[in-house]
Amino acid sequence: MRIAIIGGDGTGPEVAAEGLKVLEAVAEKVGFRYETKEFNLSGDRYLQAGGDPKFPSIPVIHDSEIEELRTFDAIYLGAVGHPDIAPGILEKGLLLKLRFTLDQYINLRPVKLYPGVWTPLKDKGPDDIDFVVVRENTEGIYTGMGGVQYKGTPQEVSTQMNCTTRFGAERAIRYAFEFCRRRNSRKRMVTLVHKTNVLTFAGDTWFRAFHEIGEKEYPDIKRDYNHVDACCMWFVKNPEFYDVVVTDNIFGDIITDLAAIIQGGLGVAAGGNLNPKGVSMYEPMGGSAPKYTGKKVINPIAAIAAMAMLLRETGSHTGNAQLAEAGNRVEAAIMAVTPMMKSQAAAQMGYSTTQVGDLVVRAVRQS
């Protein structure tokens, strides 16, 4: 297996290093070989190459670099975001660019409360908080279609289009149903989240695709629908109700931050940008955390969970049982370590970044 490493900005390289330590331990344990190559695609590189901090002026990543990334089995990303660079330049120039160009059409976000992790939801525990959000990752209002006219005048007009295709909705929906079968939980249910009472065009495309595909191809799986606003209430009130959620790009972005806090926050939450037939990219949900950079106090659990997902999903996409087993072992090791930590918040873990990584490595070796 060949993995491309993009440490990125701020604390990104620190947490990625812990994930790589765990990878080394589990590869030895399970007995597989791998190779890694680092790519410097940081905000610092953009600035040093003469990039303007205020507007996108030169590529954050070059086409030749994307072509090289394409040849890897997986990409492991630390964090994107630089305090001296205007919001959007790196996010669009690197993260969204890779998602779109590599056609990573699924954003997979497991929402699992690990043992011993604090949740702000009263009376809810690990048995209640265990579901998965499948977010469409290449369409919706993220495509950048639209524009601005009469900018800076009182007549300023801006549009930002919701680009929804039947094709895009269908592939996300099928992925969600397949994932639900693979999860095989007692609930066996996929919930579509949209806003069909207002978005009567795009929502309707999703709604019909969901029910037509579900009825014809997945009669064994229950179908459920939530408006996105109501879904936010239910995530808080009855998280135990959910099994697999499928939704469009922006709704998925928003509800997965809500989901992240109920699973213990950005120190824990991991995500995968998936192209099941191409190259997928795995990342901790947290940002680059400039104020903690270099202090070794940031929580690496999310990055280690992203590594677990990288192994499990790469194993599942390629039919490699050894990798899938390695992913499961890493997740089990995380679950052995979280009860030992004081908190999942940065600087409050009771351990440093590297100590948490060492604890997971030890748990992998002992498994």
Ligand code: IPM
């Ligand atoms: C995420 C992030 C990104 C998104 C940002 C950084 C562009 O919030 O992965 O959820 O909106 O998709």
Ligand code: MN
């Ligand atoms: Mn987000």
